[in-house]
Amino acid sequence: MIRVELPFHLRTLAQVSGEVQVEVAAPVTLRRVLDALEEQYPVLCGTIRDHDTKQRRPFLRFFAHQQDISHDSPDDPLPGEVASGKEPLLVIGAIAGGSR
Amino acid sequence: MSKVRVLVGTRKGAFTLTADGKRDQWEVAGPFFAGWEVYHMKGSPVNPDRIYASQTSGWFGQIIQRSDDGGKTWTAPGGGQQKSPQGWPMGESNRFVYDTSDTSGAPLTTHQWYDGTQHPWEFKRVWHIEPSLTDADAVYAGIEDAALFHSKDGGHSWQELSGLRGHGTGPNWQPGAGGMCLHTIVLDPKDPNRIYIAISAAGAFRSDDGGASWKPINKGLRSQFLPDQDAEVGHCVHHIAMNPKRPGVLFMQKHWDVMRSDDAGDNWREVSGNLPTDFGFAIDIHSHEPETIYVAPIKSDSEHYPLDGKLQVWRSRTGGNDWEAMTSGLPQANCYVNVLRDAMAVDTLDECGVYFGTTGGQVYVSPDAGDTWKPIVRDLPPVLSVEVQTLP
Numbered sequence: 339m340i341r342v343e344l345p346f347h348l349r350t351l352a353q354v355s356g357e358v359q360v361e362v363a364a365p366v367t368l369r370r371v372l373d374a375l376e377e378q379y380p381v382l383c384g385t386i387r388d389h390d391t392k393q394r395r396p397f398l399r400f401f402a403h404q405q406d407i408s409h410d411s412p413d414d415p416l417p418g419e420v421a422s423g424k425e426p427l428l429v430i431g432a433i434a435g436g437s438r
Numbered sequence: 439m440s441k442v443r444v445l446v447g448t449r450k451g452a453f454t455l456t457a458d459g460k461r462d463q464w465e466v467a468g469p470f471f472a473g474w475e476v477y478h479m480k481g482s483p484v485n486p487d488r489i490y491a492s493q494t495s496g497w498f499g500q501i502i503q504r505s506d507d508g509g510k511t512w513t514a515p516g517g518g519q520q521k522s523p524q525g526w527p528m529g530e531s532n533r534f535v536y537d538t539s540d541t542s543g544a545p546l547t548t549h550q551w552y553d554g555t556q557h558p559w560e561f562k563r564v565w566h567i568e569p570s571l572t573d574a575d576a577v578y579a580g581i582e583d584a585a586l587f588h589s590k591d592g593g594h595s596w597q598e599l600s601g602l603r604g605h606g607t608g609p610n611w612q613p614g615a616g617g618m619c620l621h622t623i624v625l626d627p628k629d630p631n632r633i634y635i636a637i638s639a640a641g642a643f644r645s646d647d648g649g650a651s652w653k654p655i656n657k658g659l660r661s662q663f664l665p666d667q668d669a670e671v672g673h674c675v676h677h678i679a680m681n682p683k684r685p686g687v688l689f690m691q692k693h694w695d696v697m698r699s700d701d702a703g704d705n706w707r708e709v710s711g712n713l714p715t716d717f718g719f720a721i722d723i724h725s726h727e728p729e730t731i732y733v734a735p736i737k738s739d740s741e742h743y744p745l746d747g748k749l750q751v752w753r754s755r756t757g758g759n760d761w762e763a764m765t766s767g768l769p770q771a772n773c774y775v776n777v778l779r780d781a782m783a784v785d786t787l788d789e790c791g792v793y794f795g796t797t798g799g800q801v802y803v804s805p806d807a808g809d810t811w812k813p814i815v816r817d818l819p820p821v822l823s824v825e826v827q828t829l830p
Binding site: 395 | 499516
């Protein structure tokens, strides 16, 4: 099982607390994890990546094994620590837009 | 005894305010969707317990929420465990995709950008939700960048009525300071095929065929920033109000100028009269007196707060031109809030109640048609929208 840590507002939206777990067949890639996440929690469709282009929303970042993988190919294999379930994939809302 | 439920969208969540017909003691519930911007909430006239809400975020995008119990509980209608025939998750309730298909769509062209260059249409958020007058599952959504969508299945899925965006004037539309938003949708109760919309800063449009085709209705509007004073589009219309008992008569708060049309928008004339400033955003009409109009004058387009720090609603009982200041109960010193375009509403009780919200987080009620005011709440986040439901 792949562990995913969502930002607060997406946990609220998906009505989950703490990490979520999704099942992903090898090879474990970011695209496959997000596909599985959206399948399990359809309300998250469009909140992390665009509905149709599947591009990452600008103010979100992906971290895996202490690396920012936001600009990597979504088809690259995720680090073994995440693929094995030892560490979570982090979906992080950027600290930006403090005026509101 | 009748009661009222006020639906308040704010920068940091939604609230419901309920009271009996006296409109004196209020129960406040919320925040719903805490931390998210709620641009608008509106209940179905067919089933008042069905309420639609636009929940939006610069980080996480657009969510449509729906309540079927009067705002107590909410669900994203397309967000359940459902799949497309291909096995993919749906999540359709939040999917607003411009229709560029050959059959029902229009090409995704460009519109004018702030610097005069052309810019592609990009979906940003839902500004306004307008439930159908006859079907609780049917609802319209006005979005930024300007386009009109509708849902026939209670918000599960949304389709664009692309005839509007595809209007040939599209490349001349330009964003106002708040973006190129379709912020006003008015449905004609006597003609189900007639829809009015307004876009900042393109102007007002009318459809007489259920949204398939549109014509600009901006004749008589004057905008100093436009080189052509008779331009068909490009006007910064802030809001349009209609009394459902007299659907052919419209009132408009333009960027500057309060306007009136007696022929369904074909021609407009200015009725600013003795207003101390005719800049503003909100405008509404008394439920039972179609010639009684309310506006919240704002100092100017450069200073978005009341004149001289005095919060005032101005009322005309003559359909415009002759206005009187309603000040009783409103702060008359050191008040520097704004009243946004969707933040004024009226109930339909025998003695018409008037409501408005401010960017300072206050929601005021007048239970006597504007004569006196009192705050329902004082310290909400900045108020983006106010709607009111009159309930049995």
